[in-house]
Amino acid sequence: MQIDCIISILKGKVNKMEVKQIYDIVNAVTGEVLGKTDVVAENLSNIVDVGTEIFNATDVDNYVRSLVDHIGKVVFVNRAYAGGVPSVLMDGWEYGSILEKITVDTLPDAVENDSWKLTDGQEYNPNIFHAPKVSAKFFNKRVTFEVEMSFTERQVKESFSSAAQLNGFISMIYNAVDKSMTIKIDGLVMRTINNMIGETLVSEYPEADYTTKTGVRAVNLLKMYNDKFKTTLTAATAVTNPEFIRFASMEMGLYIDRMAKISTLFNVGGKDRFTPADMLHVVMLSEFKQAANSYLQSDTYNEQYTALPNAETVPYWQGSGKNYDFSATSKINITTAGGNTVNVGGIIAVMFDRDACGVTNLDRRVTTAYNPKGEFYNNFFKFDCGYFNDMNENAVVFFVA
Numbered sequence: 001m002q003i004d005c006i007i008s009i010l011k012g013k014v015n016k017m018e019v020k021q022i023y024d025i026v027n028a029v030t031g032e033v034l035g036k037t038d039v040v041a042e043n044l045s046n047i048v049d050v051g052t053e054i055f056n057a058t059d060v061d062n063y064v065r066s067l068v069d070h071i072g073k074v075v076f077v078n079r080a081y082a083g084g085v086p087s088v089l090m091d092g093w094e095y096g097s098i099l100e101k102i103t104v105d106t107l108p109d110a111v112e113n114d115s116w117k118l119t120d121g122q123e124y125n126p127n128i129f130h131a132p133k134v135s136a137k138f139f140n141k142r143v144t145f146e147v148e149m150s151f152t153e154r155q156v157k158e159s160f161s162s163a164a165q166l167n168g169f170i171s172m173i174y175n176a177v178d179k180s181m182t183i184k185i186d187g188l189v190m191r192t193i194n195n196m197i198g199e200t201l202v203s204e205y206p207e208a209d210y211t212t213k214t215g216v217r218a219v220n221l222l223k224m225y226n227d228k229f230k231t232t233l234t235a236a237t238a239v240t241n242p243e244f245i246r247f248a249s250m251e252m253g254l255y256i257d258r259m260a261k262i263s264t265l266f267n268v269g270g271k272d273r274f275t276p277a278d279m280l281h282v283v284m285l286s287e288f289k290q291a292a293n294s295y296l297q298s299d300t301y302n303e304q305y306t307a308l309p310n311a312e313t314v315p316y317w318q319g320s321g322k323n324y325d326f327s328a329t330s331k332i333n334i335t336t337a338g339g340n341t342v343n344v345g346g347i348i349a350v351m352f353d354r355d356a357c358g359v360t361n362l363d364r365r366v367t368t369a370y371n372p373k374g375e376f377y378n379n380f381f382k383f384d385c386g387y388f389n390d391m392n393e394n395a396v397v398f399f400v401a
Contacts, residue, residue: 029187032319049141144384198342269392356393
């Protein structure tokens with residue numbers, strides 16, 4: 001493998017770690033978040049890494065274009081099973097670019113126990129090799145952008161009467177840069193969750209017909225409720241209906257218990273997975289959470305029995321729109337990393353495994369250059385990290401349509 005890799009490099013057949021420039025995307029995100037634009041179609045293929053089964057051993061660095069990328073971290077999916085969003089920031093590492101995730105694909109099957117059917121003269125061979133079915137997924141996509149700002153001192157002194165005023169002015173500019181960076185980074189975290197929501201919806205509704213059925217991983221709570229109780233609630237009225245909120249709370253609670261049991265049902269890849277309570281993220285649209293508090297919990301006796309699951313809340317998935325209408329806050333309009341177009345509203349919650357969605361190896365830094373001719377400083381506020389989805393891990397979306 002190493003010889004082949006060296007030969008490929010010598011021949012010029014090399015790739016480098018993918019680092020996407022996404023300044024245009026994060027600027028558009030800023031407009032959506034601040035309510036300056038409507039929720040628009042977004043292509044997340046340049047942001048989220050969904051992993052590959054085979055790693056290209058000729059991937060090279062982004063500096064001299066000849067050093068082979070090294071694996072920086074290996075994650076073994078090895079949980080003890082006892083039965084029974086959004087904070088998605090994970091750890092970082094100094095060397096290497098790749099996150100490698102290793103897992104056992106399938107649980108071993110049971111076979112006959114020969115101890116209880118012994119036959120005289122029969123040979124029983126204990127030397128047969130039984131190899132485990134193991135696979136690895138590699139995440140090697142990084143996103144990056146920078147915010148540029150020039151600072152002067154001599155040229156603006158004339159506008160202030162003291163060093164304290166000048167320092168306050170410079171501090172204000174730094175604060176504006178920091179706020180801009182925070183908006184963009186938070187927006188990218190939400191796009192990582194949105195990509196997972198989109199891929200989950202596509203897996204259950206390949207024809208994008210969200211109103212005529214409900215799935216196991218993408219649950220149309222409104223369809224279930226109307227079919228069960230023979231009602232005609234709409235998405236707009238359901239989120240403030242006490243009886244519907246009770247029903248939704250029950251279903252979400254059931255899913256928490258179901259996902260804690262090992263199953264192939266709750267991940268797109270159909271892998272044997274389980275998600276205990278301490279590894280489960282629940283993210284809920286705050287509009288639905290607050291409606292439950294106001295329309296149901298406020299006048300319910302023994303309200304703990306009807307309460308929604310503990311969850312982190314978000315005011316919107318993709319953007320606020322221009323008036324925080326439910327049709328905008330509950331909507332995503334994206335092209336996923338897998339190339340699928342998803343334009344759907346009514347999303348009220350998502351549950352996912354800690355290993356299904358994450359932000360890794362975040363690197364935020366500032367570089368500075370002084371221009372002696374113009375006597376000013378250029379500061380470059382840089383940001384890069386890896387956002388990933390692993391669709392082999394549990395993720396369930398709840399929506400009304």
